Amino acid sequence: MGLLDKYAALAAQYHQLEVAGAxxxxxxxxxxxxRTEAIINGRETLLLGTNNYLxxxxxxxxxxxxxxxxxxxxxxxxxxxxxxxxYGNHKRLExxxxxxxxRRHGMVFSTGYQANLGIISALAGKGxxxxxxxxxxxxxxxxxxxxxxxxTRFRHNSPEDLANRLRRLQSEPGDKVIIVxxxxxxxGDTAPLKEIVEVKREYGAYLVVDEAHSLGVLGANGRGLxxxxxxxxxxxxxxxxxxxxxxxxxxxxxxDMAGADILRVVSxxxxxxxxxxxxxxxxxxxxxxxxxTRPDLRATLTQNALRLYKGLQSLGFELGPEPGPVVxxxxxxxxxxxxxxxxxxxxxxxxxxxxxxxxxxGLALLRSSVSAAHTTQQIDRAIRLFGDVxxxxxxxxxxxxxxxxx
Amino acid sequence: xxxxxxxxxxxxAGSSRGAVRGQMSDQTNEIREIIFSTLRAALPQERPLSDTxxxxxxxxxxxxxxxxxxxxxxxxLDISVPLDKIAEIKTLGDLISTVQLLKQVR
Numbered sequence: 001m002g003l004l005d006k007y008a009a010l011a012a013q014y015h016q017l018e019v020a021g022a023x024x025x026x027x028x029x030x031x032x033x034x035r036t037e038a039i040i041n042g043r044e045t046l047l048l049g050t051n052n053y054l055x056x057x058x059x060x061x062x063x064x065x066x067x068x069x070x071x072x073x074x075x076x077x078x079x080x081x082x083x084x085x086x087y088g089n090h091k092r093l094e095x096x097x098x099x100x101x102x103r104r105h106g107m108v109f110s111t112g113y114q115a116n117l118g119i120i121s122a123l124a125g126k127g128x129x130x131x132x133x134x135x136x137x138x139x140x141x142x143x144x145x146x147x148x149x150x151x152t153r154f155r156h157n158s159p160e161d162l163a164n165r166l167r168r169l170q171s172e173p174g175d176k177v178i179i180v181x182x183x184x185x186x187x188g189d190t191a192p193l194k195e196i197v198e199v200k201r202e203y204g205a206y207l208v209v210d211e212a213h214s215l216g217v218l219g220a221n222g223r224g225l226x227x228x229x230x231x232x233x234x235x236x237x238x239x240x241x242x243x244x245x246x247x248x249x250x251x252x253x254x255x256d257m258a259g260a261d262i263l264r265v266v267s268x269x270x271x272x273x274x275x276x277x278x279x280x281x282x283x284x285x286x287x288x289x290x291x292x293t294r295p296d297l298r299a300t301l302t303q304n305a306l307r308l309y310k311g312l313q314s315l316g317f318e319l320g321p322e323p324g325p326v327v328x329x330x331x332x333x334x335x336x337x338x339x340x341x342x343x344x345x346x347x348x349x350x351x352x353x354x355x356x357x358x359x360x361x362g363l364a365l366l367r368s369s370v371s372a373a374h375t376t377q378q379i380d381r382a383i384r385l386f387g388d389v390x391x392x393x394x395x396x397x398x399x400x401x402x403x404x405x406x
Numbered sequence: 407x408x409x410x411x412x413x414x415x416x417x418x419a420g421s422s423r424g425a426v427r428g429q430m431s432d433q434t435n436e437i438r439e440i441i442f443s444t445l446r447a448a449l450p451q452e453r454p455l456s457d458t459x460x461x462x463x464x465x466x467x468x469x470x471x472x473x474x475x476x477x478x479x480x481x482x483l484d485i486s487v488p489l490d491k492i493a494e495i496k497t498l499g500d501l502i503s504t505v506q507l508l509k510q511v512r
Contacts, residue, residue: 134473144489151489153473168486357470 022342024353034058035373040350048308048368048382049352053325054216054290054297055373056247062286069282076277081108082265085275093285094252100288101223101238103254107263108281110273112212112241113139115251118269119208119239120179121147128174131165131205133157133191135184135360140210146268150174156184156360159195166203176205182214182225186359186367188326190214190225197234208237216245216291217325222298242280246287250276301325301372304379308370311383316396328354328365329386336395337364343389349382433509437483438502444478445498457499476501485509 004011017023031039035055036047056062069089079085090108098106109115120143124130128149132140135156144151152169155161166176178200180191193209200207211224219227224240226232236257242250253263264270276284291297309323317329331337334355341353344366354365368382390396442455445465453465461472472495476487479501485508495501 134477141489152486153477153489155477164481165486168484357468360470361474362468362471 017338020338020342022338022345024338024341027345027350036371036375036378038350040345043348045345045348045350046378046382047350048370048374049350050371051213051244051369052247052371052373053213053245053301053369054247054287054294055371056245056287056290056297059247059287059290061290062247062283065286066279066283070277070279073278075279077275079275080271080273081275082271087275087278087281089278089281089285090275093281093288096285096288097252098254100221100292101254102232103238104256104258105254105260107253107260107270108276109251109253109270110276111249112239112243112251113142114269114273115239115241115253116140116210117143117146118251118267119237119253119263120144120177121269122263122267123147123206123208123237124149124175124177129169129172129176131162131176131178133180133184135181135186136179137181137185137210137212138358140179140181144179149177157189157192159192159199162196163199163202166199166205170203176203177208178205179208179210182209182211182218183324183326184360185213185326186354186363186365187320187328188213188324189321190218190324193225193229193231197231200234206236207234208239209235210239212239212241213244213326215240216298217301222291222295242284242287245291246284248280248283248287250280250284297372301370304372304374304376305370307376307379308368308382311379312386315383315387315390317386317390325370326367327370328367331364331366332395334364336393337366340366340389340393340395343392344385347385347389349385434502434506437505437509438498440482441479441498441501441505444482445475448475448478455498457497457502459498460496461498461501462496479505483509 027040029038029040033039035052035058038045038047073087077085077087081090094106094108098104109118116139120130120140124147126148130144130149130151132144132151132153133156134153152165154165162178169176178196180196183190197207209226214224216222218225221227226235226238237253237255239253240251242248305325305327306323308327309319312327312329313319319330320326320328331340337353337355341351344351352367354367356362359365387396391398445455449465459465461467467475473492476492480486483505485505487504487508491504495504
């Protein structure tokens with residue numbers, strides 16, 4: 001009996017994908033050519049699954065800032081934030097984030113995953129209660145486990161169900177902390193934040209919003225769903241990431257809560273890991289500046305997202321409930337998702353496959369994410385390829401839906 | 407054996423008082439019926455269900471599907487089963503015992 005035998009069933013499936021030469025979980029981008037193109041399997045491929053929402057990964061100002069900081073301060077901090085790993089630019093980035101959100105405190109983590117782990121585990125410990133949306137990202141579930149709080153799931157995007165579960169917990173001692181996301185990464189839908197805020201108030205709970213996929217995407221200033229829904233004052237903690245719209249890596253949390261600096265010495269994922277290298281911090285700071293000063297990027301992203309969503313919808317694909325930068329086509333089975341994905345890749349289009357248990361309700365998804373850097377022609381090419389493959393595989397009617405007389 | 411331990415282990419509590427036992431098993435049967443009917447509605451195909459049925463291995467549910475199914479049970483019984491308790495549940499008997507314990511605490 002070997003140590004890894006417990007994974008035998010999964011290993012067999014994984015091996016099958018490898019043998020078929022189509023494993024969506026192990027795709028090397030041999031050469032990245034631009035914000036929207038890479039060489040995959042020796043072929044020039046259009047990237048439609050990179051979460052690079054504003055296309056800032058090759059921004060000259062961001063690159064220059066990163067080079068400068070690396071030259072000045074070196075390639076790495078070689079230490080954690082609570083030891084030798086807090087440089088001037090970590091502090092500056094924290095201030096810039098706090099100022100952007102109009103909050104008193106900003107805190108930077110080494111990844112978005114760790115920001116959720118670090119904040120959730122520090123806010124709710126043994127004897128406290130966490131209320132998680134059922135479709136929460138893995139980092140939220142993992143953060144919940146790290147803190148030893150009692151965890152209750154509520155039905156996805158259902159304020160009524162949240163209220164019901166808070167009611168059941170009413171007589172129990174301990175703080176109640178609700179966690180929701182701005183945009184849910186699998187189907188691209190947004191949280192009913194106004195209604196959730198009402199429930200939070202009614203039951204005296206705290207509210208954390210993970211704006212990982214909505215930073216730079218939603219709101220007049222790009223601050224996310226809370227800004228769009230005009231409920232920022234009721235959000236106790238905003239968590240986010242630099243690895244999507246900001247085109248880098250790292251995570252953050254901002255809050256107005258008095259005494260929030262204590263989190264720096266109680267949050268283990270903040271304390272016991274190396275801090276971000278100066279070049280990465282400088283890139284995030286420069287990208288945040290671009291996000292704030294170039295609202296046109298957001299407008300282009302929204303147009304592109306709508307174009308892809310409408311294009312796939314009119315072909316006859318079943319999509320997530322609302323248009324946005326994440327556009328997921330619901331596939332009948334995981335096998336269909338794999339073969340559709342492989343056919344698109346073969347045709348020069350890279351997307352993501354998302355499968356249960358990472359997806360809600362056992363759905364197999366072919367997930368796309370749109371960038372402001374995509375040209376209209378690229379979006380149209382993607383739609384055309386989806387249509388071709390869909391008809392080939394019998395997932396779409398032989399004649400495009402839009403041209404049928406109905 | 408300690409009562410709570412016995413319940414958590416999914417075994418019958420060894421009470422010597424017949425009236426209490428009768429009451430308990432009535433409630434157990436009611437909970438079992440609710441759990442089984444919820445499960446039948448959630449499963450894509452019919453499967454034999456018993457207290458020894460392994461929820462993941464025998465029913466082919468993944469971790470999220472188990473949590474979704476427990477959510478249905480929670481609503482029908484107006485209780486909340488904390489996620490760490492769900493993680494400890496292996497068989498339908500374990501689930502029945504956990505739910506019963508939560509009903510009693512309330």
